[in-house]
Amino acid sequence: MNFLAALRVSSRAIRSNKVRSILTTLGIIIGVAAVISLVSLTQGANRMIEEQLTSLGGKSLFISPGKRGVGVQENAISLTADDADAIRELDIVQYVSPMIDAPEQVVWGNRNWFTVVVGTSPDFVFINDWYPDAGVFFNNKDVEKNENVCVLGRSVVSNLFGYRDPVGLTVRIGKDSFRVIGVMSSLGQTSGGRDQDDVALIPYTTFQKRILGTDALESISAAVSSPDDIPAAESRIRLVLREKNKLGKNEDDNFYIKSQMGVIDRIFAISNIMTVLLGSIASISLVVGGIGIMNIMLVSVGERTREIGIRMAVGAKGKDIMMQFLIEAVLLSLTGGVIGIAAGVLGSKIGSSFTGWKSVISPESILVSFCFAALIGIFFGIYPARKASKLDPIEALRYE
Amino acid sequence: MGGNVIVTKDLHKVYKLGDTEVHALRGVSIDIKEGEFVSIMGSSGSGKSTFMNIIGCLDKPTSGNYYLDGSKVSEMEKDELADIRNRKIGFVFQSFNLLARTTAAENVELPMIYNNTPSRTRAERAFEALSRVGLRGREKHFPSQLSGGQQQRVAIARAIVNDPSIILADEPTGNLDTAMSGEIMEIFRSLNEQGKTIIIITHEHDIAENAERIVIFKDGSIIEEKSKNGRGAGAARTVPT
Structure with missing residues (x-):
């Protein structure tokens, strides 16, 4: 049939x-x-x-000095603006911003507020996808000339100024006066309960000169254009930093690179x-x-x-x-x-x-x-x- | 009339029913010539149906030989037997055995499906076969729309459509009244005149009388053979068991 x-x-x-x-x-x-x-x-x-996940930093990398997971570090290097520049040279890297932070008192008139002061560069806004909703963020010229300008988080503003618009006013951070040029949009709390709006952002050069007194950086953040580039970017950055630190073949990294990749995977x-x-x-x-x-x-x-x-x-x-x-x-x-x-x-x-x-x-x-x-x-x-x-x-x- | 189309030599068939063995056939030898019209009679349990199943290649003998058209059927495989049934044998059953919900023409086409006849040829030959049994115009009827006699004629058309040399009919008129039986036997006679070998099982004497040769079974053996032209009467070729 x-x-x-x-x-x-x-x-x-x-x-x-x-x-x-x-x-x-x-x-x-x-x-x-x-x-x-x-x-x-x-x-x-x-x-x-x-x-x-992509909007939550799936495209960013964090470079810190020292060995991963080691508490007290011998021969720990400190990252510098030079390192940040070298990373910026890589094609695969889209944004780079040096990071330093320290707790500091911010004072306006007779009010004061204890917050975290962060020194960074204009790329910060792109890496974190976080923008000012009043005034402006500081630009590269402000960084070059280590200007005394700051951009405040919403919580700092509400604690110091109430409902007043702070843009154009002057505050004191530590011993120095800073002009407020912008206010960041509100992010709210992290899932861990930390208030992300409790921050004051200033150029990292100003931070190094006025607050830190050295040219060291705490970390460098970088961002690539797509999460798929993360592994390649990680190995390129590693090569650049090993070369800059003149590490021999058998020496361990004296810095570490962290990304959200593992979590995302x-x-x-x-x-x-x-x-x-x-x-x-x-x-x-x-x-x-x-x-x-x-x-x-x-x-x-x-x-x-x-x-x-x-x-x-x-x-x-x-x-x-x-x-x-x-x-x-x-x-x-x-x-x-x-x-x-x-x-x-x-x-x-x-x-x-x-x-x-x-x-x-x-x-x-x-x-x-x-x-x-x-x-x-x-x-x-x-x-x-x-x-x-x-x-x-x-x-x-x-x-x- | 040609030579022998069916030759059996000492056919035995033993069924096992649990522990007991049933001898359905006890040594049957018979020659049937091409173009013969044979009736097989006998009471139930006489072995005539078993004999018919073996002749029709539906069953195999336990021992003994069966030659159909010169080839030794008793040693063939299942698929070869199916092929023989398809090409050389046409069956007509007491209960017609037509497929319900299938038209007369499609029932007649059935044997041709199994030898890969192209569908156009199938339709033509089915039409022709139905005409030969007097059912022109009933091609699209379903079995339930036909009388018993008409259904049996569809079954005969199905039996002849592959142009087999032998037609085996098992009580073909058992479910029909006298008038219809007459019509059916008329068809068998005319097929016989056209050269077909016809073997009919029956227990009605007037049906058996249509044949030129009557073979009588009892207890698994042939006990008597009668010929229309008077020869061969009496006990014939009974093999002692």
Whole structure:
């Protein structure tokens, strides 16, 4: 028997028992729909996590002096503006800002407030994606001329000035007077409860001269244009710094570079585990659907024993009967697969409109579930089909 | 009339029912010539159906040889037997055995599906076969829309559509009234006149009388053979068990 004839015979058998066929495929429909919608929703959630992590510093690197994880350090170097300049030379690095900070008293009139003074450069705003919402941030010229200008965080402003606009006023930080040229937008608290707005930003050169008295830096922050560049940037910066510090081949780094990469990788690993987990839970229902198909095929073989006998009497070989029932099982599961894909796409759209999550329907997940449905049909169809093909024609013809 | 189309030599068939062995055939030897019309009679349990199943390549003998058209069928594999059934044998059953929910024409096409006849040729030959049994115009009817006699004629059309040399009919008129039986036997006679070898199992004497040769089974053996032209009456070729 050729394939086309077998296909026609099988599809007729399915159509002649419509209600039963639909009920049988329901298991596969639900299974495929569950796999597609769950996977697309978790992938959408991944996409959102990725975007949020990127805005939370996924593109930035922090370079600190000393060995990683060692408390008291011998021969600890101090980073300098020179190092920052060398890092800025790298093409892969987009922004660089030297960082120094110290707790200091900020005084205006008869009010004073204890805050963290941070010395940095204009790139600070781009690296942290944090901008002033009143006045301006200091520019490179202010850094060059180590001007006494400052940009205040919202908490400092509210504690010193109340509702007054501080831009243009002069405050005292430590022993020196600083002109307030801008106020940063409000960031609120970190998840750890630290007030991010409790800060006063000044040019790092001014910090070194007025507060520190040396040209050392505490750390350097840098940013690249995409999280994918982080590993390359990390190794380039390492090379540059090792060279500048004249480290021999066997010497350990005397600085360390920290990025969010490890954390981000771990979060993605976790969310991938979630995708696989949900996907496999959903595939259990596919297997259950497959068992449903096997069950109905066994019933069908039983009911059609006489038909099988007639077919064998007029010349059907075992493999013809086998093919007929196998095609029937695969047709059932594939029909379920196609309807399930449609239902899954629809379901994930509805799900994403309810949760506000994105849904990412990848062609892979559609292809995989389609093939999986076909495999289910073959796997669970083989046993009933073999059973049919092994029937004895005489017994089958005598069957009532 | 040509040579022998069916030759059996000392056919035995033993079924095992639990611990007991049932001897369905106890040494049956018979030659049937091409173009012969043979009736097989016997009470139930006489072994005639077992004999028919072996002749029809649905079953294999426990021992003994069966030659069909010169080839030794008794030693063939399942798939080869299916092929023989498809090309050389046409079956007609007491209960018609048509596929329900399948039109007359499609029922007749069934044997041709299993030898890869192109679908256009299938339709043409099914139409032709249905015309030969007088069912032109009923091609699109389902078995449930046809009378018993008409259903049996569809079954005969199905049996002849691959142009087999032998037609085996197991009680073909058992479910039909006398008038319809007459029509069916008329078709068998005309097929026989066209050269087909026809073997009919029956227990009705007037049906058996249509044949030129009547073979009678009892207890797994042939106990009697009668010929229309008077020869060969009496006990013939009974093999002692």
